[in-house]
Amino acid sequence: MEFGKTDPEQLKSINLSLPPEPVANKALLAKSNKKEQKIYVGCPEWGKKEWVGKFYPSGTQEKDFLYAYARLFNCIELNTTYYQIPAVAQVQKWRATAGPGFKFCPKFPQFITHVQRLTNCMAETIAFINAISAFEDSLGPLFLMPHPQMGPNALGIIEKFIAKLPADLDLFLELRHPLWFANGLNKQLYDMARHYDVGLIITDAAGRRDCVHMYLTKPEAFIRFVGNELHPTDYARIDEWVNRIKLWLDEGLPSLYFFMHQHNRVDAPVLNKYLVEKLNEVCHLHLPVPQMHDAQGVLF
Numbered sequence: 001m002e003f004g005k006t007d008p009e010q011l012k013s014i015n016l017s018l019p020p021e022p023v024a025n026k027a028l029l030a031k032s033n034k035k036e037q038k039i040y041v042g043c044p045e046w047g048k049k050e051w052v053g054k055f056y057p058s059g060t061q062e063k064d065f066l067y068a069y070a071r072l073f074n075c076i077e078l079n080t081t082y083y084q085i086p087a088v089a090q091v092q093k094w095r096a097t098a099g100p101g102f103k104f105c106p107k108f109p110q111f112i113t114h115v116q117r118l119t120n121c122m123a124e125t126i127a128f129i130n131a132i133s134a135f136e137d138s139l140g141p142l143f144l145m146p147h148p149q150m151g152p153n154a155l156g157i158i159e160k161f162i163a164k165l166p167a168d169l170d171l172f173l174e175l176r177h178p179l180w181f182a183n184g185l186n187k188q189l190y191d192m193a194r195h196y197d198v199g200l201i202i203t204d205a206a207g208r209r210d211c212v213h214m215y216l217t218k219p220e221a222f223i224r225f226v227g228n229e230l231h232p233t234d235y236a237r238i239d240e241w242v243n244r245i246k247l248w249l250d251e252g253l254p255s256l257y258f259f260m261h262q263h264n265r266v267d268a269p270v271l272n273k274y275l276v277e278k279l280n281e282v283c284h285l286h287l288p289v290p291q292m293h294d295a296q297g298v299l300f
Contacts, residue, residue, distance in 0.1 A: 001044070001226055001261040001262075001263060001265070002263065003176070003203070003205055003207075003226065004203070004206055004207040004226050005205075005206075005226075006206045008231060010206075011206060011228060011231060011233050014209070015209065016209075016233055016236070017240060018214060018241070019212060019214050020214075021214065021247065022214055022215050024215070024216075025214075025215065025248070026251055028216055028218075028219060029248065029252040029253055030251065030252060031219070032219035032252045032253065033254055036254065037249055037253065037254055037255065038254065039255075039256050039279065040074050040075035040103055040140065040255070040256065040257045041073055041074065041075065041258050041259075041260070041272055041275060041276055041287070042073040042074065042076050042077060042105075042257075042258075042260070042272070043069075043073065043076065043077070043261075043268045043269065044076075044077040044259060045076075045077075045080075045265070046065050046066050046068075046069035046070075046076060047062065047066075048065075048266060050266050051065075051068075051266075053293060054292060054293060055269045055290070055292055055293065056068040056293070057293055058293065066094060066097045066098060067097050067098075069098075070097070070098040072269065072290040073272065074101060074102055074103065074288075075102065075103040075104070075105060075259075076102075076105065077105050077107070077224070077259040078106040078143075079107050081107050081109060081128070082107040082108070082109060082110050083109070084109070085109055085124070085127055085128050086132075087131065088130070088131055091131055091134040091135055094135075095134070095135050095136065095138045098138065100138075102138055103138060103139070103140030103257075104132075104135050104139060104140055105140040105141050105142070105222075105257060105259075106128075106139075106143065107142075108125075108128065108142065108143065112124055112125055113145055113146050113147060114147045117146065117150060117154075118150075118158060118160075118161040119157060119161075125164075125165070129165075139170075140170065140257065141171065141220070141257060142169055142171050142172065143174065143201070143222070144162075144171060144172065144173050144174070145174040145175075145176070145201075146158055146173075146175065148176040148177055150175070150177060151177035151179040151180065152177075152179050152180060152186055152189070155186075155188055155192065159196075163196065167197075170220070171196075171197075171198045171199065172198065172200070172201050172222040173193065173198050173199065173200055173201065174200075174201035174224070175189070175200075176203075176208075176211065178210060181210035181211065181213060184213075185213040185215050190217060194217050197217075198217065198218065199216070199218045199220055199221070200213065200215055200216075200217050201222045201224060202214060202215075202221070202222070202223050202224070203223075203224045203226070204223065204224070204225045204226065204237065204241070205226035206226070214244075216248075216253075219252070219253060219254050219255075220253070220254065220255045220257075221245075221248065221253060221256040222256075222257045222259075223241070223256070223258045223259065224259050224261060225237070225241070225258065225260055225261060225271075226261045226262075226263070227260065227261065227262045227263075227267070227268070227271055228263065229262060229263065229264050229267060230262075230270060234271055235271075235274060238275050238278060239278065241258075241275075242275070242283070243282065245258075245279065246282055246283045249283055258275065260272045269290060269292075270292075273289060273292065276288075276289050276290060277289055
């Protein structure tokens with residue numbers, strides 16, 4: 001993931017701390033159901049050959065990567081749907097391979113978001129929703145990222161598109177145009193998201209601190225964390241996130257999705273392991289800790 005990439009030397013001069021907690025979050029979470037709280041931790045892909053012998057057992061074949069991935073994590077940011085709408089049979093196969101309790105979080109296809117920019121694409125949108133519906137109870141939040149050039153002047157287009165979607169979709173929106181955050185989070189965007197029960201993705205990248213807005217617009221959180229190849233600041237940032245997540249859980253947050261990115265696309269599981277261990281320690285959870293392998297495939 002290249003978004004928010006910065007030179008490692010510049011990390012020393014960037015304020016990487018999280019912004020203050022918005023007051024509105026507490027009121028929103030107070031209305032939620034705290035009886036069953038779910039934490040989902042994952043990566044944006046499962047098919048890294050470099051993970052064999054380190055995160056996957058030695059000898060794991062490419063056809064078995066998803067099965068091995070689902071033994072480590074309980075969700076996936078499904079970016080493959082950005083490039084092509086999958087066949088229903090493929091979706092059903094993915095669901096069966098991952099097994100019960102696993103969540104797929106599909107990204108809207110680029111034809112819809114970047115080529116058509118959310119206009120004149122209803123046939124493709126229906127085809128996409130029909131396909132991913134085959135995930136059934138394994139379907140997590142959908143990830144809608146309009147073209148980065150779509151700023152506040154495109155809010156009407158975005159709202160019109162969202163209004164046509166099935167109301168029962170668990171939808172999250174990521175916006176990247178800087179003007180959405182020019183004076184804090186755009187109020188019209190916040191109000192629209194609240195009205196349609198749409199979540200706003202929080203993207204934490206070193207080079208785009210404006211996107212770390214920290215606003216919850218529904219009782220659910222979707223975080224995309226972009227690390228810097230296991231730089232010491234990655235761990236310090238995760239520590240701060242764990243403390244914020246504890247606050248949200250204490251205030252009643254029912255579910256949270258946390259997706260770990262690295263620019264080199266290799267080391268994300270290492271930081272995810274650290275994240276899960278810290279969540280268990282600080283938040284008194286009992287999440288399964290992802291196990292790594294040595295060169296012989298032995299767990300440690």
